[in-house]
Amino acid sequence: MTTGFPLFPPGFTFGAATAGYQIEGAYDEDGRGPSIWDTFSHTPGRTAGGATGDTACDHYHRYPEDVALLRGLGVDSYRFSVAWPRVQPDGRGPVNEKGLDFYDRLVDELLAAGISPAVTLYHWDLPQALEDRGGWRVRETAEFFGAYASLVAERLGDRVGRWMTLNEPYCSAFVGYAEGRHAPGAREGTGALAAAHHLLLAHGHAVRALRAVGAREVGIALNLDRIEAASDSAADLAALRRAETLHNEVWTEPLLAGRYPQDEAATWGELADGSYRRDGDLGIIGASLDFLGINFYRPVTVADTALPIRRSAVDIGVRETDPYGTRHTTMGWPVVPRSFTELLVGLRDRYPGLPPVFITENGSAEADTVEAGTVHDAERVSYLHDHLHALRAAMEAGVDVRGYYVWSLLDNFEWARGYTQRFGIVRVDYGTQQRTPKDSYRWYRDLIASHRSHHARKQDHS
Numbered sequence: 001m002t003t004g005f006p007l008f009p010p011g012f013t014f015g016a017a018t019a020g021y022q023i024e025g026a027y028d029e030d031g032r033g034p035s036i037w038d039t040f041s042h043t044p045g046r047t048a049g050g051a052t053g054d055t056a057c058d059h060y061h062r063y064p065e066d067v068a069l070l071r072g073l074g075v076d077s078y079r080f081s082v083a084w085p086r087v088q089p090d091g092r093g094p095v096n097e098k099g100l101d102f103y104d105r106l107v108d109e110l111l112a113a114g115i116s117p118a119v120t121l122y123h124w125d126l127p128q129a130l131e132d133r134g135g136w137r138v139r140e141t142a143e144f145f146g147a148y149a150s151l152v153a154e155r156l157g158d159r160v161g162r163w164m165t166l167n168e169p170y171c172s173a174f175v176g177y178a179e180g181r182h183a184p185g186a187r188e189g190t191g192a193l194a195a196a197h198h199l200l201l202a203h204g205h206a207v208r209a210l211r212a213v214g215a216r217e218v219g220i221a222l223n224l225d226r227i228e229a230a231s232d233s234a235a236d237l238a239a240l241r242r243a244e245t246l247h248n249e250v251w252t253e254p255l256l257a258g259r260y261p262q263d264e265a266a267t268w269g270e271l272a273d274g275s276y277r278r279d280g281d282l283g284i285i286g287a288s289l290d291f292l293g294i295n296f297y298r299p300v301t302v303a304d305t306a307l308p309i310r311r312s313a314v315d316i317g318v319r320e321t322d323p324y325g326t327r328h329t330t331m332g333w334p335v336v337p338r339s340f341t342e343l344l345v346g347l348r349d350r351y352p353g354l355p356p357v358f359i360t361e362n363g364s365a366e367a368d369t370v371e372a373g374t375v376h377d378a379e380r381v382s383y384l385h386d387h388l389h390a391l392r393a394a395m396e397a398g399v400d401v402r403g404y405y406v407w408s409l410l411d412n413f414e415w416a417r418g419y420t421q422r423f424g425i426v427r428v429d430y431g432t433q434q435r436t437p438k439d440s441y442r443w444y445r446d447l448i449a450s451h452r453s454h455h456a457r458k459q460d461h462s
């Protein structure tokens with residue numbers, strides 16, 4: 001293990017990330033409409049312990065305290081998401097001013113603390129009214145998303161520089177519509193593929209809408225996977241190609257290369273009837289990006305299988321194996337920092353015109369315990385330390401990375417896992433809503449401070 005803080009270039013952005021439904025609470029206040037996550041979490045059996053985001057971290061009311069925590073951390077930027085159903089309770093039509101007012105206050109609070117806001121327009125909380133009309137299976141949702149993007153950008157665009165259209169559309173399309181582990185909990189093959197296409201189209205419409213109001217930096221946050229084959233048998237290598245198609249190339253090929261993935265016929269066979277595609281779509285989807293956001297947690301190894309292991313309606317004949325003889329986080333994810341470097345270098349090699357990269361999420365869920373009023377989360381510190389060194393290695397290999405956002409500022413509602421997984425560098429006691437910075441918060445704060453003083457000293461000497 002390399003010790004000490006990795007050294008990043010001057011101007012490198014350090015940030016922290018959250019998402020609306022995971023922290024805000026206030027699910028029925030000030031005119032917010034229901035989202036698919038309200039419906040899903042209120043359905044018995046869908047989330048661990050029946051957890052919902054009704055209250056979550058109560059960030060809607062406690063945002064000044066949370067911004068003060070960000071200020072204490074010294075981050076340059078804060079990534080949060082706007083909840084579509086707060087802004088448009090039905091997903092279309094008139095704006096709910098009170099909903100937009102909340103984000104207006106949050107942005108002002110951040111700026112007053114010297115922190116740049118980085119806004120995600122969609123972090124999985126589709127207005128339920130749109131799901132009732134077909135959700136991401138239907139094309140009109142992509143058009144409504146473009147209109148919503150305009151509303152938000154018109155209101156916040158004078159103060160927000162960095163925008164992400166979608167967060168992890170892979171999860172929206174395939175975990176939401178094919179596996180059913182996430183809202184809306186569907187199990188559909190063609191429906192999920194149509195959802196993937198319409199999410200891409202929604203992204204394209206939003207890019208146009210953002211640019212039309214003068215947005216400076218527009219990107220998308222993808223959870224690209226570093227995928228390895230379990231062996232070099234022909235069958236496992238073919239499984240690797242299919243997994244690359246499903247996890248990565250569905251997004252990267254249209255976004256970065258202006259084409260649909262090469263191996264899609266071999267990957268989904270009859271499911272891909274293409275009925276949802278129209279001429280001209282690739283042009284809308286492939287609008288140039290100012291940056292690519294990447295969320296990274298762990299590598300995946302795949303093997304060929306005939307068994308429907310993941311019980312997904314998009315069954316590509318692949319099962320995951322776990323050859324990593326390393327520590328696993330409480331999510332069950334192996335900790336393999338080198339795979340972070342490999343993902344980034346591999347991506348740059350495949351797409352030489354890759355736009356600048358921001359790491360928009362990275363972090364670990366650990367079994368934290370409170371001791372004498374604090375949390376000594378040595379595993380999380382070591383995860384962050386090792387992944388930041390791995391990131392630095394990718395940059396040394398020539399990948400243009402401009403910033404890093406830790407996931408997450410706060411412990412929060414971890415989707416289907418409810419409150420069982422703690423990703424925060426600040427602990428949240430859900431009974432009292434008390435926030436307690438962990439050792440990882442102090443470690444990250446010190447890293448940022450040492451980065452700043454190093455570069456300030458260098459400037460003094462030049």
Ligand code: FCB
Pocket residue numbers: 019022167168171223295361407414415423
């Ligand atoms: C990502 C999500 C984020 C969080 C982390 C752990 O897939 O974007 O909201 O749940 O995983």
